């Protein structure tokens with residue numbers, strides 16, 4: 001943060017503004033070589049996009065860094081509609097569309113192409129001179145580059161959108177290197193359920209010392225908590241990729257590889273994915289179902305719980321509580337008595353800013369709750385109440401899962417639960433998640449790690465110190481006995497006895 005009430009801070013701000021202006025003039029100068037009308041259109045379009053971006057930054061306290069762009073581009077319409085209200089249209093019209101129209105009409109004295117050719121070099125020359133004359137400020141900008149890169153409009157979203165398509169999109173949606181096969185086949189039958197949480201922070205779990213009982217159901221059904229650990233990312237795509245990677249937290253240190261569910265499918269394990277969220281890498285599995293499909297196959301009361309179906313101005317939100325993920329779990333458990341099976345449940349979990357809309361009302365253990373999507377305006381206690389209710393509901397889903405699996409006599413079943421990343425609720429002025437990893441607060445970085453096992457599968461945890469996102473891949477392989485050859489690492493398996 002720069003303190004603009006100090007002389008140095010004000011000076012830094014002026015330098016940043018000059019850099020901004022020079023970059024703008026340079027870009028528009030280049031476009032003007034092609035045509036002055038094109039320059040007017042580009043200036044107007046950038047202005048409108050800037051206003052929309054600024055609205056999201058101010059209202060939700062987010063940075064438009066690469067992870068945030070990835071999240072925005074992979075978010076479904078339900079999540080987007082949660083972020084929009086009438087004020088964005090008011091902002092957009094007054095600060096965006098009206099000045100943009102003015103740009104289109106403003107008189108510009110005719111100039112030759114040769115003079116317009118000079119605009120960009122002159123602007124870049126001024127920029128270079130300013131940077132050379134302010135080494136201290138340039139240092140400061142370097143040091144704060146990650147944060148600034150997500151704040152300065154329009155460069156934040158332009159550059160980070162390009163970087164997303166160059167890196168993330170290619171990384172998670174295209175070619176994946178096939179991992180070497182193990183030299184053994186899966187041993188016996190049994191079920192492993194990997195539950196990937198969303199924005200769940202251990203600081204709000206009773207298991208990790210929180211002074212509210214947010215874990216009544218997991219405790220009653222016999223879940224065990226491993227130590228909280230750092231996630232590899234503060235946004236969904238990165239966090240989920242690490243959970244499903246054999247490299248764990250180092251997922252990015254190398255070429256994209258096939259994720260856990262695809263690998264196990266190739267090893268002959270029946271693999272099913274139930275998702276109430278977005279951001280999974282490309283998977284090749286036996287079956288993948290989303291909320292609306294899961295709602296159709298639900299036959300139990302718990303998965304049938306629905307949010308009040310609401311339609312505003314013709315836009316209906318079709319968001320399902322995470323209970324829907326348990327649709328068909330009974331059948332899957334019974335078939336796992338004879339066939340090794342992996343079930344991945346990707347929760348909607350505790351994604352903000354509308355925490356108060358993420359759980360059926362009967363799970364509202366704490367009130368009053370903040371119902372303002374502009375979380376920075378929420379009373380801290382009311383915001384925590386709403387968030388804690390999402391954790392209580394996640395706890396209920398996990399408890400119900402254990403209950404359902406525990407009822408299948410003789411089933412060897414293991415449930416592993418962790419989160420993609422954590423969440424800030426106003427601590428030190430941070431909200432939500434997606435802060436740059438290098439400077440992210442612990443609230444956004446830490447994740448919980450819970451384990452449940454049926455009586456037939458019960459084992460001692462001997463490797464409790466391994467970080468959740470490093471442990472998942474190898475612990476699941478260990479459960480299926482795929483421990484010889486291939487990519488298994490015993491030191492990352494929480495159940496593997498030390499050599």
Ligand SMILES: [Zn+2]
Nearest residue numbers: 199235236420
């Ligand atoms: Zn997430």
